[in-house]
Amino acid sequence: MKGAKALGLVIAALQVAGLILFAVSFHTLYTVMSSAFSGDAFTYTATMDEATGNLALRLEGGLRNDGVIGADLSLEAAVLSLDEEYVARNSTAVHLDAGAQRSVVLILRIPAEKVQQAGLEGGGLFEITFRIRTLEDLVGFTNTMRIRGGGEE
Amino acid sequence: MNRKVGAVLNAVLTLVAFTVIPLILPSYLPPDLMAALSQGGFDLTSFLNEVALIGVAMAAIALVKGLVDESSPIHLGVSIVSKVFWLVFTFTVLGLGNLAGLGVTTFSIEMEEGVNTVVFDLSLFAYLAVATVLLKIVHSILEFRDARSKAARTPEKAAQA
Numbered sequence: 001m002k003g004a005k006a007l008g009l010v011i012a013a014l015q016v017a018g019l020i021l022f023a024v025s026f027h028t029l030y031t032v033m034s035s036a037f038s039g040d041a042f043t044y045t046a047t048m049d050e051a052t053g054n055l056a057l058r059l060e061g062g063l064r065n066d067g068v069i070g071a072d073l074s075l076e077a078a079v080l081s082l083d084e085e086y087v088a089r090n091s092t093a094v095h096l097d098a099g100a101q102r103s104v105v106l107i108l109r110i111p112a113e114k115v116q117q118a119g120l121e122g123g124g125l126f127e128i129t130f131r132i133r134t135l136e137d138l139v140g141f142t143n144t145m146r147i148r149g150g151g152e153e
Numbered sequence: 154m155n156r157k158v159g160a161v162l163n164a165v166l167t168l169v170a171f172t173v174i175p176l177i178l179p180s181y182l183p184p185d186l187m188a189a190l191s192q193g194g195f196d197l198t199s200f201l202n203e204v205a206l207i208g209v210a211m212a213a214i215a216l217v218k219g220l221v222d223e224s225s226p227i228h229l230g231v232s233i234v235s236k237v238f239w240l241v242f243t244f245t246v247l248g249l250g251n252l253a254g255l256g257v258t259t260f261s262i263e264m265e266e267g268v269n270t271v272v273f274d275l276s277l278f279a280y281l282a283v284a285t286v287l288l289k290i291v292h293s294i295l296e297f298r299d300a301r302s303k304a305a306r307t308p309e310k311a312a313q314a
Binding site for chain 1: 266267268269270271272273274275277278281282284285288289291292295296299
C-alpha cells in the first residue's frame with residue numbers, strides 16, 4: 001500500500017516537472033524565435049570586390065531571449081550552386097542567457113573563381129539555418145531557409 | 154453504483170475532451186489559418202481525426218476500467234492498455250500526428266522563392282512520457298496487488314474477484 005502511494009507521488013512529481021519543463025523551454029524557444037524572425041531582426045548585404053571579384057555576404061542582426069532559461073543559438077549561412085553543391089559555408093554560435101540580448105554577425109566570403117565556377121551570377125541558392133537549443137541542449141528548434149538567388153539578367 | 158456513475162462520467166468526459174472537441178475544432182478555426190497550415194504541409198484535419206480516434210479508445214477503456222472490480226485481472230490489463238494508449242496520444246501530439254517521429258517534427262514549406270524547413274525537437278518529452286508510463290504500469294501492478302490482498306481479507310470481495 002505504502003509502495004503504491006509513494007510511487008504515485010513520484011509519478012505525479014514527474015508529470016508536474018515535465019509540464020513545467022515543457023512550458024519553460026517552449027516559452028524560451030518562442031521568444032528567441034520571435035526575436036530572430038521579427039521583420040527587422042536581420043539584415044543581409046552582398047558586396048562584390050570590383051578589383052578581385054570576390055563576393056562577401058554579410059548577415060547581421062540582434063537577438064533577444066525573453067525566456068526564463070538560457071538558450072544556444074547557432075546561425076549557419078551557405079551558398080549553393082544551382083546543382084545544389086555547397087560553394088561556401090560559415091557558421092557562428094552564441095549563448096543567450098535569460099533576458100540577454102546579443103548581436104550576431106556572420107560573413108560568408110566567396111572567392112571570385114568559385115563565384116564563376118558555381119555559376120552564381122546566374123542565381124545560385126542561399127541557405128540560412130537558425131538552430132535554437134535550450135534546456136541543456138535537450139529541446140530545440142531548427143529553421144532552414146533555402147532561397148533561390150535572382151542572378152543577373 | 155457510485156463507482157459505475159463515476160466510470161460513465163469519466164468515459165463521457167474523455168470522449169468530449171479527446172473526440173468531440175477535436176472533431177468540431179476545424180469548423181471554429183479561421184479558414185486562413187487552415188490554409189496556412191495546409192501550405193506548411195501540416196494536415197490539421199487528419200491530425201485531429203487521429204486524436205479523436207485515440208479518444209474513442211481511451212473513453213472505452215475508461216468505461217471498462219471503471220466498471221470492473223479493482224482486484225480483477227481484467228482491471229489490471231485494461232489499466233495497462235490505457236497507459237499505452239496515453240503514450241500513443243502523447244507521441245501523436247508531440248509529433249503533430251507523426252507517431253514515429255518520437256517527438257521530432259519536420260515541416261517543409263514550399264514558397265515562391267524557395268523552401269523553408271522547420272524541425273521541432275521535443276524528444277525529451279517523449280522519453281519523459283515513456284518513463285512516466287512505465288512507472289504508471291508498475292503503479293497499476295502494485296495497486297492490483299493491494300486490491301487482491303484487500304479482497305482476500307474480505308470474503309465477499311474475494312468471491313467477486
